[in-house]
Amino acid sequence: xxxxxxxxxxxxxxxxxxxxxxxxxxxxxxxxxxxxxxxxxxxxxxxxxxxxxxxxxxxxxxxxxxxxxxxxxxxxxxxxxxxxxxxxxxxxxxxxxxxxxxxxxxxxxxxxxxxxxxxxxxxxxxxxxxxxxxxxxxxxxxxxxxxxxxxxxxxxxxxxxxxxxxxxxxxxxxxxxxxxxxxxxxxxxxxxxxxxxxxxxxxxxxxxxxxxxxxxxxxxxxxxxxxxxxxxxxxxxxxxxxxxxxxxxxxxxxxxxxxxxxxxxxxxxxxxxxxxxxxxxxxxxxxxxxxxxxxxxxxxxxxxxxxxxxxxxxxxxxxxxxxxxxxxxxxxxxxxxxxxxxxxxxxxxxxxxxxxxxxxxxxxxxxxxxxxxxxxxxxxxxxxxxxxxxxxxxxxxxxxxxxxxxxxxxxxxxxxxxxxxxxxxxxxxxxxxxxxxxxxxxxxxxxxxxxxxxxxxxxxxxxxxxxxxxxxxxxxxxxxxxxxxxxxxxxxxxxxxxxxxxxxxxxxxxxxxxxxxxxxxxxxxxxxxxxxxxxxxxxxxxxxxxxxxxxxxxxxxxxxxxxxxxxxxxxxxxxxxxxxxxxxxxxxxxxxxxxxxxx
Amino acid sequence: xxxxxxxxxxxxxxxxxxxxxxxxxxxxxxxxxxxxxxxxxxxxxxxxxxxxxxxxxxxxxxxxxxxxxxxxxxxxxxxxxxxx
Numbered sequence: 067x068x069x070x071x072x073x074x075x076x077x078x079x080x081x082x083x084x085x086x087x088x089x090x091x092x093x094x095x096x097x098x099x100x101x102x103x104x105x106x107x108x109x110x111x112x113x114x115x116x117x118x119x120x121x122x123x124x125x126x127x128x129x130x131x132x133x134x135x136x137x138x139x140x141x142x143x144x145x146x147x148x149x150x151x152x153x154x155x156x157x158x159x160x161x162x163x164x165x166x167x168x169x170x171x172x173x174x175x176x177x178x179x180x181x182x183x184x185x186x187x188x189x190x191x192x193x194x195x196x197x198x199x200x201x202x203x204x205x206x207x208x209x210x211x212x213x214x215x216x217x218x219x220x221x222x223x224x225x226x227x228x229x230x231x232x233x234x235x236x237x238x239x240x241x242x243x244x245x246x247x248x249x250x251x252x253x254x255x256x257x258x259x260x261x262x263x264x265x266x267x268x269x270x271x272x273x274x275x276x277x278x279x280x281x282x283x284x285x286x287x288x289x290x291x292x293x294x295x296x297x298x299x300x301x302x303x304x305x306x307x308x309x310x311x312x313x314x315x316x317x318x319x320x321x322x323x324x325x326x327x328x329x330x331x332x333x334x335x336x337x338x339x340x341x342x343x344x345x346x347x348x349x350x351x352x353x354x355x356x357x358x359x360x361x362x363x364x365x366x367x368x369x370x371x372x373x374x375x376x377x378x379x380x381x382x383x384x385x386x387x388x389x390x391x392x393x394x395x396x397x398x399x400x401x402x403x404x405x406x407x408x409x410x411x412x413x414x415x416x417x418x419x420x421x422x423x424x425x426x427x428x429x430x431x432x433x434x435x436x437x438x439x440x441x442x443x444x445x446x447x448x449x450x451x452x453x454x455x456x457x458x459x460x461x462x463x464x465x466x467x468x469x470x471x472x473x474x475x476x477x478x479x480x481x482x483x484x485x486x487x488x489x490x491x492x493x494x495x496x497x498x499x500x501x502x503x504x505x506x507x508x509x510x511x512x513x514x515x516x517x518x519x520x521x522x523x524x525x526x527x528x529x530x531x532x533x534x535x536x537x538x539x540x541x542x543x544x545x546x547x548x549x550x551x552x553x554x555x556x557x558x559x560x561x562x563x564x565x566x567x568x569x570x571x572x573x574x575x576x577x578x579x580x581x582x583x584x585x586x587x588x589x590x591x592x593x594x595x596x597x598x599x600x601x602x603x604x605x606x607x608x609x610x611x612x613x614x615x616x617x618x619x620x621x622x623x624x625x626x627x628x629x630x631x632x633x634x635x636x637x638x639x640x641x642x643x644x645x646x647x648x649x650x651x652x653x654x655x656x657x658x659x660x661x662x663x664x665x
Numbered sequence: 666x667x668x669x670x671x672x673x674x675x676x677x678x679x680x681x682x683x684x685x686x687x688x689x690x691x692x693x694x695x696x697x698x699x700x701x702x703x704x705x706x707x708x709x710x711x712x713x714x715x716x717x718x719x720x721x722x723x724x725x726x727x728x729x730x731x732x733x734x735x736x737x738x739x740x741x742x743x744x745x746x747x748x749x
Contacts, residue, residue, distance in 0.1 A: 133719075138700070141718030145692045148723045152688045155730045156681050160737075274720060278709035287710030305715040306704065316697050341748050346737055350730035357723050364719040651674055652746040 073468040074213050081251050081472045082228055085244045085479075089232030092240045097508055100237030100515045101168040101491050102659045107242055107338040113351025116335045118245035118252065118476070119484035120147075120352070121359055122198075123205025124541055126252060126477035131449025133367035137296075137304040140367065142315050144360055146322025148353060153327040155349035158553075159336040161560045161650050163345035168337065168661045170330040170488075170552065171496040177559040178567040179643055181501060186574050188492050190551040191330045195485045195492075196529070198331075198544040202482035203530025206475060212410055212454060213471035219531055225479060226527040233483045234519045241483045242338060248476040253358055255473020259457045259466055260362045263369050266460060273365030286385075292372050295382045299375070300431025304368065311611050318616035325545030325618050328553030331481075331488035342653035370452040373459050377401065378426045378445060389438040394423035403458035412448035412455075419444075486526060490518035495661060511661070542615035543585055550577035550621025558629060563647045564638035569629040577625025581617055588614040673744040680740065684733045692722040 094100040107115070125147070133140030165173055171191060175184025203222055210221025232240035257273075264276030268288055280287050292304050308315055326332065335352075336345045376383035381393035397415060407413040415424055419441040426445040427435055454474075457466045494515040499506050506514065551574045558565040558573070588606060591597040600606050607613050612620065639647075649655065695703060700714025708716050741747035 138715050138718060141696060141715070141722075144719055145696050145722050148726050149688065149692050152684070152726050152729050156684060156733055275709075277720075278711040278716070280710060289710050289712070289715070305712050306701070312697060316693060319693060319697065343734070343738055343741070343748060346734035347731070350727060350734055353723075353727050353730060357727060361720055361723055648670060651677070652670065653741055653748050654746040656748055 070464045070467060071215065073464050074471045077465070077468040077472040078214065078475060081247075081476060084247050085228055086231050088243045088247060089236050089240050092232070092236045092243045094235065094237035094239045094512070097168075097512050097515065097661060098659070099239045100512055101337075101487075101495065101661065102334075103237075103239040103242045103338045105338060105659045106340050109339050109344040109348035110351050111242070111246060112335060112339050112344075112348045113353075114249045114355050115242045115245040115338075116332065116348070116352035117355035117359075118249035118480035119335055120332060120356055120481070121252065121477055122481035122541075123202055123209070123474065123478035125359065125363075126256065127205065127209070127450050127453055127474055130363045130366040130370065131452035133364055134371040134452045135449050136309055137302060137307040139307055139309040139315060140364070142309070142319045143322065144364065146319045147326055148356060148360055149319070150323040150326025151349050151353040151356070153323060154332065154336075155346055157557055157560070158327055158333065159345045159349050160342045160653070162333060162556070163336050163339065163659075164342050164653060164656050165650050166337075166657050166659045168334075168659060169491050169495050170333050170556070171492055172500070172661075174552075174555055174559065174570070175496070175500065177643065177646070178555075178565075178570045179640070180567040180571065183555075183567050183571050183574075184496055184500065186571055187552065187555065188496050190547055190574065190578060191492050192489060194329065194544040194547040194552070195331060195489045196526075197547075198329075198541055199482055199485040199489070199526045200529045201541050202478045202485065203526050205478035206482070207530060208450075209471060209474035209478065213467075213474070222527055222530045225475070225482070225530075226523055229479055229483050229486065230520065230523050233486055233523065234516050237515060237519070238334075238338060238487055241487055244483065245480045248480040249355060251469075251476040252473040252480070253355070255469045255471075255476070256359050256366075256453075257362055258469060259460065259462055260366050260369075262462050262466070263373070263456065263460045264365060267369055267372070273362045273369070277365040277368055288372065289368065291385070292368055294385075295372070295375050295379075295388070296428070297430075298388050299379070299382075299427040300435065301428030302430070304371070310607070310613060313610060314607075314612050314616055317612055317619040321549050321616050321618035321622075322545055324553045324622055325547075325549035328548035328551075328556065329544070330492070330548075330552065331484040333556075334488055334491070335484070337659050340658075342656045366456060367452060370456050370459065374447065374452075375426070377404075377459065378424045388427075389434050389440075391421070391423075391438070394421075394425050396423050398422065400424070401459075403455050406458070407451055407455050412451050414446040416444050416446075418442045482526065486519060486522045489522045490515060493518040493522070499661070546581045546585060546615070546618035546621060547578060549618030550581040550625055554622050554625040554629065558626070560647065560650060562633075563644045565629065565633055566636055566639045568636040569633035572632045573625040573629030576628040577621040580624045581621035584609065584617045584620070585614045669744055669746075673740065673746055676740045676744070677737070680733065680736050684729050687725065688729055691717060691725040696722045 171184045171187035174187040206225035207218040207221040211218045232244050260273040261271050264273040265271050268276040268279040269282040270276040270279045297303050339348050378395045379388050379393050381388040425440045498514050555570050555574050587599050587603045696718035703714035704712035706713040
């Protein structure tokens, strides 16, 4: 076993030992422990746990790569996935905390005085959370196989075992305190390489400042040089390229924002704090801890992209002619990290013009590339490399690489655990207890919760082992569902006293249906390949050029509109419900969270 | 709804509107709609529109939430509906 593998085992093993230790310490003794960690979590602690809950394998491994590919347009992920916390803090979290129950479907069920409303909410929650959890389980497998050399399957089994240890026995309590530890691991794994790289490239240790600085030893700004290099090589200008149209970027950002605010696994974290005022500030703390990664990511993206170009084209770094024959890197002289990542298939080279050199360029290079005798782009780079191989590209020591491995696993496990809790509490509390066995004892419900959690873990593991072919596209779907179904229902439940069950249910079903219809039109009915029906809706992105990932905003507008129309032709919510909304709106009288059902 | 509760809710909504306008202006506004225009201005090596989209909006979001939390605390006490 070489030094790097040994260090990686050591880092990942030590982090696992820590999680298990916390699991033993934080066992759940009551349903209150299991669902809301006892309800006494400090707002800053909850902020850290929320940050770990939120930042998934996708945030950790894939986001910087996505931004590197998209340039300026990648900002939609940054703004969307952070701006949602403002909505959550202002419009949802404090009121749901005041309502004081264990789950999101329970709020919808009680507020709209209807088990049907609650059941529709459970379905939306399950679809959103399960699609989301698939990505986490595959993320665990991917990280394990790339860093530890074990198989994908083995990685998923190990991940399941660890989550089992603290989520089944500890519930929300175990998950909360493990997430604090996981945050520490993932944030250091993300920022340490970024600081080194920023320092090397710009002489500025803070990546957030480095991205806006000049390249070390020159008076050229990093972003200016990057723009120059990528446009020379026929890619779109880095600081201005927009995905699709400005309208699409706009609605995509809005979809991610309201989807973030409507995701149940995030909302339930705010049920764990003692007071309504804590729910407000805790959202701020969550965003502080999220922002540390989210403001570093764009620096990682731009710097890794620059480093990659500088590696394969000598002229990119010096400002010379990138089309000169000797500027392209000779394949046999490529650095070790390229060899290592070629083996994983994330990096591929094909010598199209047979000169033994790597030509990496974009679609707009046209005549210049032809004149240089280039026969097409020769290098295929998987976006995940920007984070995974970053420490190697920047020649950082092996312990940093090992740390990144532990960080990737921490990011995937912490999000998976939060999602699994949202899933299992919806099943044990909103389905089993509310619909099937209303007179279940506290002890019985705790046991049901633990069993649901165990089943959810096995199910998620199975999905991770047999990922449906569409795994990559599903996380976007989770946001679309949360944005078009749950967010409008919760918001109207708080801000419209008159909104009734007919309006809310019709709205949720309409919003969800129109979003699924548009997504399925592009990606196939339930993602079954070959069943897409884009022709039927007039071609891809036919609705004002909006992509299916961005469609949650439209779904939300449909939801609101249908709900308001139905409300106008039916009787408004009864008086006792309107009084309930009045009491939800004021902080005084906030009780400890409990699980009593109102109907 | 008594007079006090009505006043409290009005004050709350006014604050929410105020903060949401800032939220909109820095992200969907400066980060997307006005970004091409703002890119003519530079903040160090950052074109300003790009900076809002990938850095600035996030910092302002944090300020928005803490400002809101502080002001809500004041409104709670003013209308005497704060938690004990």
